[in-house]
Amino acid sequence: MENRNKVFIATSLDGFIADKKGGIEWLDIFPAINQVDTGYGAFMAQIDALLMGRNTFETVCSFDIEWPYDKPVFVLSNTLKQIPQPLQDKAKLVSGPLQKVLEKIHQQGYHRLYIDGGKTIQSFLKEDLIDEMIITTIPFVLGGGIPLFSELPNPLLFECISSQTFLGKIVQSHFVRHRKN
């Protein structure tokens, strides 16, 4: 099976995933969006497992909700010692060089991965390991915050294969990595 690493994330118009204080309340500026199918279900149906960074994992844990994933979650961290007891059947800790981490995950039968978390996505982009990105733009110009993208050794070319607006307010674009064959 082909290995694919995919991103599904929301950013501000100026490319931030969290504001200057680390907050994400601005993501909910148009609450009507919660009544709209923005493709998250269809995306999740097409992935085998999630790979996220420690920050994202801890953020999800901090939400006062049930564990939201029905697919295996791999938590990429070189500092976290163990997954908290109640989640040990939901999430597994992985560490080391990305290529090795991916090999181990693929060997377990998970090939289509949802890569989540700003730093994790940045690490993957640095090694040109992202194949697709579905980016939902919440049209705030925040003027500062935690950026989705960071410094890269080389530019990476994608193609925007589709784009749609929701509520006449929010835009979602689907980018696929353009690789020379």
Added chain:
Amino acid sequence: MENRNKVFIATSLDGFIADKKGGIEWLDIFPAINQVDTGYGAFMAQIDALLMGRNTFETVCSFDIEWPYDKPVFVLSNTLKQIPQPLQDKAKLVSGPLQKVLEKIHQQGYHRLYIDGGKTIQSFLKEDLIDEMIITTIPFVLGGGIPLFSELPNPLLFECISSQTFLGKIVQSHFVRHRKN
């Protein structure tokens, strides 16, 4: 007549208007786009004049082409002493606080303005003076360069009223400032 300040600009997927070396060749990665109507003509037909920064003005002057604008151009600069002789009937120098600059331009009958140039757009956003932005995303993650957006004192909310792809590669989104009435 209502005053409107509009932006029509291309950026990379990570929000840069020029690469790490200041280059813009990457804007032409998909040459077939030159055969496509991306709305520039329609946009220009709806503006009365351009207001651009010195950098943009000098970049346009450096292109080995005829003067490309058939509308009046105002060059915003506090350092430029005068417009070069051959362009003195095409472009006028303006300086001072933005609100005063705009007043003077409006008094001359130009109300719908094309605001161009990274620093100029940033100055306008800082004072919440941008009403619309048509942003064409060339799907390179450059990993560094000259950003379109910069630090802001307060977040600004827009709405994405429409979005379209060209060639299945490039995406253009139309953002309109969402102001409370």
